[in-house]
Amino acid sequence: MRCSKDGKYLSPYIDGELGAKEVVRLESHLAQCDRCSKDLVEMRRLSGLFSNAERFSAPPGLRSSVMERVRGPSAKGFSLIPFFTGFAETVAVLLAITAGVMSGGLLINNLVPHHKGEQIVSSLSLESFEELPPDSLGRAYLVMTEERR
Amino acid sequence: MDDFRFIENFKKGDISAFGTLVQKYQDRIYTLCRYILENQDDANDAAQDTFVKAYQGLKSFKPTSSFYTWLYRIAVNTCLDHKRKYSLHSLFFSKDFEEHIDNYPSHAPSPEAAYVAKQSMQALQAALNSLSTKLRVVIVLNELEGLSYEEIAEVLDVSIGTVKSRISRAREELKKSMGEFTEQR
Numbered sequence: 001m002r003c004s005k006d007g008k009y010l011s012p013y014i015d016g017e018l019g020a021k022e023v024v025r026l027e028s029h030l031a032q033c034d035r036c037s038k039d040l041v042e043m044r045r046l047s048g049l050f051s052n053a054e055r056f057s058a059p060p061g062l063r064s065s066v067m068e069r070v071r072g073p074s075a076k077g078f079s080l081i082p083f084f085t086g087f088a089e090t091v092a093v094l095l096a097i098t099a100g101v102m103s104g105g106l107l108i109n110n111l112v113p114h115h116k117g118e119q120i121v122s123s124l125s126l127e128s129f130e131e132l133p134p135d136s137l138g139r140a141y142l143v144m145t146e147e148r149r
Numbered sequence: 150m151d152d153f154r155f156i157e158n159f160k161k162g163d164i165s166a167f168g169t170l171v172q173k174y175q176d177r178i179y180t181l182c183r184y185i186l187e188n189q190d191d192a193n194d195a196a197q198d199t200f201v202k203a204y205q206g207l208k209s210f211k212p213t214s215s216f217y218t219w220l221y222r223i224a225v226n227t228c229l230d231h232k233r234k235y236s237l238h239s240l241f242f243s244k245d246f247e248e249h250i251d252n253y254p255s256h257a258p259s260p261e262a263a264y265v266a267k268q269s270m271q272a273l274q275a276a277l278n279s280l281s282t283k284l285r286v287v288i289v290l291n292e293l294e295g296l297s298y299e300e301i302a303e304v305l306d307v308s309i310g311t312v313k314s315r316i317s318r319a320r321e322e323l324k325k326s327m328g329e330f331t332e333q334r
Contacts, residue, residue, distance in 0.1 A: 008314075008317055010317075011313070011316050011317040011320050012298070012313055012316075012317075015291065015297075015298070015316070017297070017298045017313065042324055043320055043324065046320060046323055046324055046327060047292060049269055049270070049273050049327075050273070050292035050293060051292075052269075052270070053270060053273060053274075053292075053293060054180075054270070055176065055177075055180050055293070056176065056179055056180045056183050056189075056192075057176050057179070058175035058176050058178075058179035058193075058196060059179070059189070059193050062171075062175050062179065062193065062196060062197060063168065063171045063172055063175055065197055066171050066197050066200040066201060066204075067164075067167075067168055067171070069197065069201050070164070070167070070200075070201060070204040071164070
């Protein structure tokens with residue numbers, strides 16, 4: 001094997017990514033090549049520096065910020081569904097009220113006989129509190145209660 | 150519980166299952182975004198966007214690949230979009246790079262070791278930032294996230310040969326930029 005150009009073999013060698021045959025060939029070359037051996041030492045030193053390099057901790061609020069974002073509407077993207085749901089609810093309530101009013105009107109006009117309707121109206125009028133005849137039972141009762149007072 | 154069980158529960162309407170996945174991967178995704186985008190505000194935005202996109206796409210996710218490679222793919226694409234979007238902005242409002250690397254923390258035990266470690270970490274960060282985005286993404290996925298060549302190929306939707314060549318080029322360029330920190334004495 002000739003000298004490893006630009007770390008072509010040395011780099012995968014220190015990463016354990018070189019095939020078995022290539023490892024044998026490289027190691028026999030390293031045994032007789034000072035330049036490649038020196039390169040290998042330097043490359044290992046570089047890797048050693050990386051093993052001491054800091055692994056950062058995520059900022060304390062990262063997880064909660066992410067969860068807040070994914071639970072919020074922005075994570076789902078803009079949607080017209082909530083707008084239409086609210087609109088449909090309002091329309092349904094208005095339709096129910098209108099249907100109630102209309103069916104009530106129909107009930108009074110069509111189902112209840114006209115003369116019975118008049119009786120209902122007259123029963124609610126002040127005429128039902130007209131003075132009772134003097135010889136009636138009701139009149140006698142009223143006289144008795146007034147005397148007690 | 151494995152990822153697929155959480156995904157199944159999520160598909161059945163359990164949103165908290167998605168929250169568990171966010172909890173599990175948020176540090177790794179944030180770290181990836183941080184190294185690609187160079188600053189914490191952009192990384193935070195990109196990490197959040199990644200998870201929101203994952204939420205939107207999870208119902209149609211098919212378990213032909215692993216969940217995390219799928220998530221990494223979203224994260225890388227989100228970071229690239231972010232970079233494209235803000236590249237014009239950065240021409241006018243570039244951050245002070247020295248200020249950025251001075252904030253790089255060190256966990257070395259003694260002051261001398263801390264100084265050396267901090268120097269080398271700063272140099273590594275500077276070297277990483279000088280790489281093209283393509284090379285930076287592969288080296289971060291490989292060295293920091295520990296993904297195999299096959300997984301990186303899946304994330305980036307490129308061939309394994311392309312991954313191999315990009316990683317080799319990235320290492321060569323980093324070695325040149327790092328100079329004294331990697332050279333044999």
